Amino acid sequence: MEVIDVLRMKEGTGKTSYANNSSLQKRVITITMPVIQAAIINMYCNISSMVTKTLRIADLGCSSGPNTLFVVSELVRTIYETCEISGRQSPEFQIYLNDLPGNDFNTIFKSLQGYLEKMVQNMGTGLGPCFFMGTPGSFYGRLFPSQSLHFVHSSYSLMWLSQVPQGIENNKGNIYMGSTSPPNVFEAYYKQFQSDFSHFLRCRSEELVPGGRMALTILGKKSEDRFNSDGYYIWELLAMALNEMVSEEIIEEAEMDKFNIPQYPPSAGEVKLEVEKEGSFIIDYLEVSQVEWNACEWGVSTNNQNNHNVGYDLAQCMRAVAEPMLASHFGESIIDEIFRRYGNILCDRIAKENPKFYNVTVVMVKK
DSSP: OOHHHHOOOOOSSSTTSSTTSOHHHHHHHHHHHHHHHHHHHHHHHHOGGGTTSEEEEEEETOOSSHHHHHHHHHHHHHHHHHHHHHTOOOOEEEEEEEEOTTSOHHHHHHTHHHHHHHHHHHHOTTSOOEEEEEEESOTTSOOSOTTOEEEEEEESOTTBOSSOOSSOTTOTTOSSSOTTSOHHHHHHHHHHHHHHHHHHHHHHHHHEEEEEEEEEEEEEOSSSOTTOGGGTHHHHHHHHHHHHHHHTTSSOHHHHHTOOOOBOOOOHHHHHHHHHHHOSEEEEEEEEEEEEGGGGGTSOOOOHHHHHHHHHHHHHHHHHHHHHHHHHHHOGGGHHHHHHHHHHHHHHHHHHOOOEEEEEEEEEEEO
């Protein structure tokens, strides 16, 4: 499985699309937005040459759907309001939207005209012009010219790895790290994260101006214990659904054993270690936040029917993320059945437990 070919969110605006099943990601963005806004204000106010000039912002792993333009609109609005308060003229905005080439850029750009008109209505004619560009490619390589960016944002993207780690052929019955995975599997995933994240930092250090900032939110784990289930539990339950289908001979065991998710959920300590080792950035903020699995419904309830619905909503959210990978490996014909079973499992666990997602947010300044 070539990650660059299959790692994308479910395209379009249909029932199972990412655009209609990304309320969890929206919740995370909303929680972290005050930190992101503070970071871009600090960047703008501390780089005096930015007055009346072009502000270049990149959103890495932008995906498609309402979350993409929500992030951008909040960043633009934050700078516009900062300029109004300080009596500055609004800069021009150059916005780069990045994701892998298979991302649904068409849906984004089809909605741009209405989005821009709405921004002008809300903020007024004093808002500087906004220019949008799509930048397809992996953020584990160079994407932009040297010292061209002022601010980089990424949310729920950097846990994805550039490839499935090597040497995990003994990860039988799992599709990721799991409670039955051998120790070498955890070590292989961690080493791949170290290599990828370090390379990411080197690339961005070339592209950001001195004093530029990055605000990154990564699906991670609260515990510094690499074997803790914080980061892999949601995928382990998907593996349960797949193993049911293996036992019923719907899926071949050999195909199950060859499928692994290219993702690693770092702890705050692991992120800090790589930033300090790479050496191009100073950490300005580092924190772990959490959202409950029922964030798909924006509310917490002990009602069994609600838990039932939330389990299926979360399965739909995970489907929007995982379907392209699963369909590429197992075929499209069994996707509905996988997520029907997965929804049942999630309903059961949410009713009995209080599982959470943990998010590592880091703001760093280019030296």
